[in-house]
Amino acid sequence: MGLFSGLLGNAGQIDLADIETEFSQILLPDEKLQQAYQVIRDLIVFTDRRLILVDKQGLTGSKKQFMSVPYRSIVRFSAETKGHFDLESDLHIWLSGTDSPISKTFSKDSAILDVQKALAQYCCRL
Numbered sequence: 001m002g003l004f005s006g007l008l009g010n011a012g013q014i015d016l017a018d019i020e021t022e023f024s025q026i027l028l029p030d031e032k033l034q035q036a037y038q039v040i041r042d043l044i045v046f047t048d049r050r051l052i053l054v055d056k057q058g059l060t061g062s063k064k065q066f067m068s069v070p071y072r073s074i075v076r077f078s079a080e081t082k083g084h085f086d087l088e089s090d091l092h093i094w095l096s097g098t099d100s101p102i103s104k105t106f107s108k109d110s111a112i113l114d115v116q117k118a119l120a121q122y123c124c125r126l
Helices: 003-007 109-123
Strands: 033-039 042-047 050-057 063-070 074-080 089-095 102-106
Touching (some): 033 109, 089 109, 102 109
Antiparallel strands (some): 042 050, 050 063, 074 089, 089 102
């Protein structure tokens, strides 16, 4: 994903090798990265055990918040694609024990559908 695309808010799947070093400090010894998406500066990372949401803060993005969500805590999720007058797509993830969803905004529909498919893959396991 190019810099210009990232500044526009277009999410895209990123190569796991690019983030492997950064995540090696927070992953469990036998936990594996599966998929990752970048939304502007933030990351949505799927491992074989949990969802990790990375919120880069500040002007330089050096301060980061890592939110770890076990898949079993995700109660439901929804993707709202953009329309003619609404230029953004929204992803909402509800966690058990909370009333308000976690929300992420996308400007490209194909990326939000890819993330929704990945959520279904990891959360809807029998």
